[in-house]
Amino acid sequence: MTDDVAKLAQGLSPLERKAAPHLQKSGTLSELAAAAGMQDVEAMRSLQWLEGKGCLTIKTEEQEALVVLERGQKAAKDGLPELHALKALKEQKTLTVAAIAAVLPAYDKQAVGAVVGILKKRDIPFVTIDGKPAFKWVDALKIPESGEQALLGKAAKAGWRLSVGAMTVEERRAATELAKRQGYATIEKRKEKNYTLTPLGEKVKVQATSGGVQRVIEKNTPEILKEELWKRTNFIFRPYNVTINVPRKTGGRAHFVNEAIDYIKRIWLDLGFEEMEGSHVQTAFWDLDSLFVPQDHPAREMQDTFYLKDPAKGKLPAALLKKVKAAHENGGDTGSLGWRYTFSDEEAAKNLLRTHTTVLSAQTLLKIKEGKCRIPGKYFSVSKVYRNEALDWKHLFEFHQVEGIVVDEHADLRHLKGYLREFFGKMGFPDVRIRPAHFPYTEPSAEVDVWDPRKKQWVELGGAGIFRPEVVKTILGKDVPVLAWGLGMERIIKEYYGFEDLRDLYRNDLEQLKTVKAWLR
Numbered sequence: 001m002t003d004d005v006a007k008l009a010q011g012l013s014p015l016e017r018k019a020a021p022h023l024q025k026s027g028t029l030s031e032l033a034a035a036a037g038m039q040d041v042e043a044m045r046s047l048q049w050l051e052g053k054g055c056l057t058i059k060t061e062e063q064e065a066l067v068v069l070e071r072g073q074k075a076a077k078d079g080l081p082e083l084h085a086l087k088a089l090k091e092q093k094t095l096t097v098a099a100i101a102a103v104l105p106a107y108d109k110q111a112v113g114a115v116v117g118i119l120k121k122r123d124i125p126f127v128t129i130d131g132k133p134a135f136k137w138v139d140a141l142k143i144p145e146s147g148e149q150a151l152l153g154k155a156a157k158a159g160w161r162l163s164v165g166a167m168t169v170e171e172r173r174a175a176t177e178l179a180k181r182q183g184y185a186t187i188e189k190r191k192e193k194n195y196t197l198t199p200l201g202e203k204v205k206v207q208a209t210s211g212g213v214q215r216v217i218e219k220n221t222p223e224i225l226k227e228e229l230w231k232r233t234n235f236i237f238r239p240y241n242v243t244i245n246v247p248r249k250t251g252g253r254a255h256f257v258n259e260a261i262d263y264i265k266r267i268w269l270d271l272g273f274e275e276m277e278g279s280h281v282q283t284a285f286w287d288l289d290s291l292f293v294p295q296d297h298p299a300r301e302m303q304d305t306f307y308l309k310d311p312a313k314g315k316l317p318a319a320l321l322k323k324v325k326a327a328h329e330n331g332g333d334t335g336s337l338g339w340r341y342t343f344s345d346e347e348a349a350k351n352l353l354r355t356h357t358t359v360l361s362a363q364t365l366l367k368i369k370e371g372k373c374r375i376p377g378k379y380f381s382v383s384k385v386y387r388n389e390a391l392d393w394k395h396l397f398e399f400h401q402v403e404g405i406v407v408d409e410h411a412d413l414r415h416l417k418g419y420l421r422e423f424f425g426k427m428g429f430p431d432v433r434i435r436p437a438h439f440p441y442t443e444p445s446a447e448v449d450v451w452d453p454r455k456k457q458w459v460e461l462g463g464a465g466i467f468r469p470e471v472v473k474t475i476l477g478k479d480v481p482v483l484a485w486g487l488g489m490e491r492i493i494k495e496y497y498g499f500e501d502l503r504d505l506y507r508n509d510l511e512q513l514k515t516v517k518a519w520l521r
Contacts, residue, residue, distance in 0.1 A: 005200070008053055009207035011238055014218060019046040020208040023056075023201070029193035030065070034159035047195050055201030063192040064164035066175045068155045072184035074107040076152035081111040082118045086143045089124070089135055096134040114181065147174035163192070250514045257505055259519040260493045261382050264402060267426050268380040271419070273404065274373075276360040276381040283314035285348035287355055289324050290362040291441040292470040294339045295347050299355070306386050308351040316349055320366065320475065324348075327474045334469040334479075353386035356486055357403035358441070361467075365475040365482070368407060375480065376408035382489060393501040400489035402462070407482050413444065416464055416483040424450050424461075427492055434464060442484060443468045452495055459495070462487030493519075 012020065015038070022035040033043035050056050068076070075081075081104045088103040089095040095103070100112045120126055125136040151174040155162050164175060164187065178185040197205065218238055254262075265275065288300060299305070325343040326332035360381050367373040381403045389395045402423075406415065413434075421432045430453065434446035442465025449458040464485035473479045490502050497516060499505060504512075 005203045005207050008055070008200075008204050011240065012204075012208055013046070013049060013238075015042055015046040016049055017208055019043060019050075020205050023195075023197060023205050025202070026194065026196045028063075028163060029195070030161055031158070031163070032195075034161070044193065047193065050201065050204075051195075053204075054198060055204050056195045056197050059194050059196075060191050061194055062189060065188050065190065065192070066151075066155065066162045066164060066167075066178070066185055067188050068152060068160040068178075068185045069183055071107050071181070072152055072178060073156070073160060074105070075149075075184065076156045078105050078107070080146060080149050080152075081105060081108050082115045083143070083146060083149065085115045085119065085135075086124075089137050090143065093137045094127075094129055094134050095137075096129065096132045098132060108183075111181075147171065148178050151175060151178065253513075255513065256497070256516045256519065257490075257493070260496070261400065261489070263519050264382050264427075264489065265380075267423055268404065271378070271422065273378040273380040276357075276364050276379045276403070277383075278354075278360045278363055278381075280354055280384065280386075281308065281314075281351055282354045282359050283316060283348065284350045284352055285314075285316050285321065285324070286362060287352060287359045289328065289343075289348045290320070290471070290475060291358055292327060292468055292474075293440045294328065294341070295344055296341065297440065304388055305355055306353040306388055308353070311351055313346075313349040314351045316345070317366075321345065321348065323474050327470045331470065332474060334473045336468075336470050338470070355387060356385050357381050357383045357401045358484065358486055360403060361405045361482075361484060362471065362475060364405065365407070365472065369476050376406075376410075378404075378406045380404040391503070393503065394491075396490060396502050396506075399502075402487040402489050402492070403485070405467075405482050405484045407476075407480055409480055411466075411481040411483050413466065416446075416466070416485070419483065420448055420464065420485060424492075428496060429453075433458065437463060437465075439463055439465055441468055441471050442466055448485065448487065454495060454498070459491075461491050 018038065019032060019036050022032055024031075029040060029043050029047065032038070032047070033040050036043065038046070047056065047058055051058050084103050084105055085095065085100055097112070097116055100115055101109055104111055104115070119135055125138060127134055127136045129136075147170050151162070151167075151171055154171075162171075162175070164172060167175060175185070175187065179187045220237075269275070284300070288297070289295070293300070323332055325345070326338075327334055327336070328339050328343045329341065331338040360383070361379070364373055364379050368375050368377065373379070382400055383403070384398060385401045386398055389397045391397060404419070406419065408415075417432065417434055420434070424432050429450035431451040433449045433451075435449060437445045437447040439445040442463075445463065445465035447460055448462045448464050449460050451457075452459045462485060464483075467482040467484055469479045472482050490505055494500075494502060494505060496519070497505075
């Protein structure tokens with residue numbers, strides 16, 4: 001035994017020393033864990049550390065395993081139902097089908113049909129006695145050995161899990177039969193860690209498990225120093241290898257979506273915008289009515305909106321409520337005909353999770369009227385909104401919206417496109433176009449498209465327009481041009497990361513969080 005092998009054996013951690021006696025020339029992680037009485041994570045750590053020392057190699061392979069379930073575990077101890085039936089048949093010489101249930105174990109009284117089939121396969125004479133189907137015992141018969149019963153016994157010793165790949169042909173047949181029985185066993189496919197000892201590992205195992213190994217001191221204590229245990233021949237401090245390769249460790253970082261949000265906010269702040277804030281829970285009045293969305297609009301139904309049960313109603317601003325109600329019913333003082341229906345105060349008082357951040361824009365208009373915000377003024381938000389959407393590759397039920405308004409008597413559609421072009425240019429999109437569209441609260445309205453250099457095509461990323469007088473004059477008290485836009489943030493940033501599926505932004509995959517590129521524009 002060389003000094004190098006002895007030093008390696010002395011430097012084994014407690015988990016490695018616990019695993020060492022149970023290591024085979026080749027084996028699996030689950031077999032090692034069961035044999036050593038270790039948890040899978042403990043066995044895995046010991047194997048990884050031994051691999052780092054050159055004592056073994058680890059490979060990951062997809063393997064099948066027989067997993068014994070509750071009925072199978074009871075049968076391993078008490079015997080399979082057909083064995084109970086055979087013992088009763090041997091004692092009674094005949095056993096009617098109707099009487100089989102009475103002799104079966106308590107854990108599987110429903111196995112009569114299966115037992116009949118098994119006894120017929122084993123060539124037990126099947127006769128009719130007094131008009132009743134029955135089995136007849138013949139003295140030449142013997143209770144046959146059951147491969148299934150033997151396999152259950154083997155599984156009991158291995159922690160109720162056996163690798164199918166390591167079974168004999170007969171054991172595989174038995175495993176297949178057990179898996180057919182409800183509640184007895186199942187065959188699972190999973191990725192299994194397999195290890196193979198190297199020649200060095202075989203030597204280290206012998207050294208680590210031999211009776212002559214010195215007692216290794218893992219941790220220094222005042223008692224050890226006082227008694228000077230290291231001076232005794234059967235004690236040694238465990239050496240540590242400071243040159244061994246270890247896994248790369250990464251420090252904490254902001255979620256890459258939050259990095260993008262910070263960048264987006266900085267764009268608008270640098271353009272002189274002020275940030276808008278507000279509650280995620282809003283009344284239908286602020287979220288929809290104040291924006292001139294009719295109360296029978298399809299988007300207000302449960303399939304598009306999350307309404308709250310408690311509290312179901314919210315407080316409404318009485319004075320503004322009257323003006324908004326008039327705008328809906330007959331246009332109020334805006335010169336419009338309105339939607340010409342009877343406005344419901346009760347519908348307006350419903351609480352919901354905001355469906356867009358345009359609700360913040362409406363509330364900002366009221367703040368301008370109250371003198372809390374200035375005009376002309378530029379305002380933005382990057383905040384979450386909620387839609388009752390089916391989750392798929394291009395739809396989320398919780399996402400961020402990039403909201404913005406410019407309140408200025410001299411603003412027009414050219415300025416709107418200019419702001420959008422400036423923003424998207426800093427987000428990596430070289431060109432912007434706007435197409436005519438319809439939204440209840442803007443006129444003119446536009447869909448916002450950007451040119452995607454990666455896909456070499458136009459991509460729709462949001463809506464924009466100029467608020468209608470029914471919105472602005474009703475809230476602000478005078479008709480002033482208000483440029484407005486609402487953009488889907490996740491759809492914007494997924495192009496930068498090269499994601500096709502919006503759900504990839506929020507997978508919470510640790511490896512992705514560690515390695516995804518930083519937001520650099």
